[in-house]
Amino acid sequence: MSMIELSVNRRPVRIAAEPRTNLADFVRDKLDLTGTHLGCEHGVCGACTVLVDGVPARSCITYAVACEGADITTIEGLDEDGVTTELRAAFTREHALQCGYCTPGMLVSARDLVLRLPDADERAIRVGLSGNLCRCTGYVGIVRAVQSVIEARRARDIAPEPDGGRKMLGPVGSGRSVHRGADGVGPAHEQSPSEAASSVSAIADFIPATVLAEHFTVAHPPERVFAMFDDIAAVAACLPGASLRGPPTPARVEGAIRVKMGPIAATFQGAARVERNVADMSGRIVGIGNDRRSRSSTQGEIRYRLVPAGQGTRVDLSIGYTLTGMLAQVGRPGLVRDLAARLIAEFAGNLDRRLSGAPANAVPAELNGMALVLGSLRAQFARWLGREAG
Numbered sequence: 001m002s003m004i005e006l007s008v009n010r011r012p013v014r015i016a017a018e019p020r021t022n023l024a025d026f027v028r029d030k031l032d033l034t035g036t037h038l039g040c041e042h043g044v045c046g047a048c049t050v051l052v053d054g055v056p057a058r059s060c061i062t063y064a065v066a067c068e069g070a071d072i073t074t075i076e077g078l079d080e081d082g083v084t085t086e087l088r089a090a091f092t093r094e095h096a097l098q099c100g101y102c103t104p105g106m107l108v109s110a111r112d113l114v115l116r117l118p119d120a121d122e123r124a125i126r127v128g129l130s131g132n133l134c135r136c137t138g139y140v141g142i143v144r145a146v147q148s149v150i151e152a153r154r155a156r157d158i159a160p161e162p163d164g165g166r167k168m169l170g171p172v173g174s175g176r177s178v179h180r181g182a183d184g185v186g187p188a189h190e191q192s193p194s195e196a197a198s199s200v201s202a203i204a205d206f207i208p209a210t211v212l213a214e215h216f217t218v219a220h221p222p223e224r225v226f227a228m229f230d231d232i233a234a235v236a237a238c239l240p241g242a243s244l245r246g247p248p249t250p251a252r253v254e255g256a257i258r259v260k261m262g263p264i265a266a267t268f269q270g271a272a273r274v275e276r277n278v279a280d281m282s283g284r285i286v287g288i289g290n291d292r293r294s295r296s297s298t299q300g301e302i303r304y305r306l307v308p309a310g311q312g313t314r315v316d317l318s319i320g321y322t323l324t325g326m327l328a329q330v331g332r333p334g335l336v337r338d339l340a341a342r343l344i345a346e347f348a349g350n351l352d353r354r355l356s357g358a359p360a361n362a363v364p365a366e367l368n369g370m371a372l373v374l375g376s377l378r379a380q381f382a383r384w385l386g387r388e389a390g
Helices: 023-030 083-091 102-114 122-128 141-156 175-177 193-198 222-229 234-239 333-356 367-390
Strands: 002-008 009-019 050-051 055-058 071-073 208-219 242-244 253-261 264-277 281-290 296-309 312-324
Touching: 009 023, 023 050, 050 102, 055 102, 083 102, 083 141, 102 122, 102 141, 122 141, 208 333, 222 234, 222 296, 222 312, 222 333, 234 242, 234 333, 253 281, 264 296, 312 333
Parallel strands: 002 071
Antiparallel strands: 002 009, 050 055, 050 071, 208 312, 242 253, 253 264, 264 281, 281 296, 296 312
16 A cells, blocks of 8 residues: 555645555545546547646546645535536536546646636537547537637636646656655655756766758858857857856856757757867857756767858858756757758758848747648648659
8 A cells, every 4th residue: 555645626635555556446435535437448539538737637547655745626526616617507508428437537637728728619629528438418519518618718808728738748747846845755846947957067078979060151241150159148149049057158158959849849048168269260168957847968079160151151050969857859950950951050040130230030939840840841842742743
């Protein structure tokens, strides 16, 4: 038996349970919260859906001991929730329930859609509810009920919440590590940017796992571009998602870069050192950073060399990096190569505008990887059409 401490419907709970006990059995048998229904017990039908740290989760395939320190909300805990109250009324009005066995899980999932979706798009609602099976209604009334609540809330100027209020990367419930230590005992505070940067004590040389070669050209002489690269703050201002923490020096630059890929968001806090060689107008930036929420770490190295190109300058780049942790799963070389090419194109455009004295475009607060990927696909499709037309 293991002693579990967690919050259920805003009430602290400390109860012993077998390690094999799933969360659905835990709330039903230990806490008499029988509104959570068990159907397939394989995570398919969605009848057992509850909220774990505010995110819908299948309680039949979630171990109770894995929720140590988490905030659990069952259908009973949504009695006074405004969105759920509206959904209950809409389900009754649109005849969206018959036997009612799937309804608790359906309401939890529908509530998440009402919070997230910008408008009452029928296809998006059907896709969002595809993990909740109903053997009675045929879904028409359910979809109409969810549509009506979304339309009513948007008509009252209640805006959707980006990602449904999700703030953590990883499986549902992983956000509890911000509030508790890794061993589940005692509180743990989230690092501030200064603490995260100071935890990167040594910026050592390393051998990158992946190296990419890129280049771009700007219509300015090498001397001026090289002088611009000496202004670290100005360079950071040209890079989407980058920000500095405090005044930079060549020996140590502390900052962060925020990356977003669909629902995945990460902020790497870290530090770097800058090297420059005036003789051949080259330089190197070596950095290291951590994203606490995803427990991911990265080491990066950027080598650059400026080469005269007519009246302008060609900037040759060698980008090396090593990524470990959860984000390494999405750090595929092909994807990273496309992202790097698009990111460098944006950086080059911002740099050229700054050197020209033209008004700079607003640099996004985060590097939106999905937007860059879509832009890359559009460019590739345009090139393909051009070849076919030729």
